[in-house]
Amino acid sequence: MSRNPVLFCRTPDSLTLSAHKALYRSTTGSRFATWRRPTARNIRMVNLMRKSLFAASVLLAASTAVFASPVQRDLAAEEANRALVVQFYEQFFNQHQVALAAQVVTDDYKQHNPDVPDGKAPFVDYFTGFFKEHPNSRARIVRSATADDLVYLHVHSTNGANDRGQAVVDIFRVKQGKIVEHWDVIQDVSAETANGNTMF
Known part of the structure; x- marks a missing residue:
């Protein structure tokens, strides 16, 4: 049962x-x-x-x-930002065409370098005086990269042929085709190295 x-x-x-x-x-x-x-x-x-x-x-x-799909990056816009910053950098820091290059900088440009004031006008005034005192100042872009609205430059900055110079990382934020903000990290290029590698 x-x-x-x-x-x-x-x-x-x-x-x-x-x-x-x-x-x-x-x-x-x-x-x-x-x-x-x-x-x-x-x-x-x-x-x-x-x-x-x-x-x-x-x-x-x-x-x-x-495993959710990541936010899609707009690589075309990032490349446009990179090209804008590279052209600005060449005109500003190598050709010393300060006023012309600064046309792509906003008036309320925000600066994180402690030696330079906020705003486009103080930025232009500062480097106009700097380049008069250092006409041989040059900044060679070694590599560049982008991430969303940020453009990163790894730069070898020198002040004359005999100057070992400085290793610089410049970071620019771009908004609607204008440079709106800047950060930088600067390190003197050493004469000696413990690993045999350059800083670039």
Whole structure:
């Protein structure tokens, strides 16, 4: 003789025994099924299953975030920004055509070099005086790169043929075809090296 199916379930403690049985029968669809009160072991198993399902849902959500499609970069716009900055740099720091080059700099240009004030006018005035004192100043771009609205230049800056110069990383932020912000990191080129490599 076949045995009646048994369902172990946990319902709120406030439910009566009759309510437990009614819930079970509505779940199984059988009015002849045998109902049994859940044991502590069954309750632990149910709780473990719930925790496992919760952990699985968290892992699924995390993996979805990790493997989500990255934001697409506008490489054409980045290349246009790079070309703009390279042309500006050549005119400004090598040809010393300060006023002409500065046409692509906004009036509220933000400067992070502690020796140069904010704004286009102070920027132009500062380097106009600098180039008068250092007419042989040159800045050779070794490499350039872009990331979104930023353009990075790795530069060898010198002041005459006998000057070892400085290694410079210039970072420019471009917005709507104009240079709006600048950062730089400057390091003197050493006469000695512990690794035999140049700084460029």
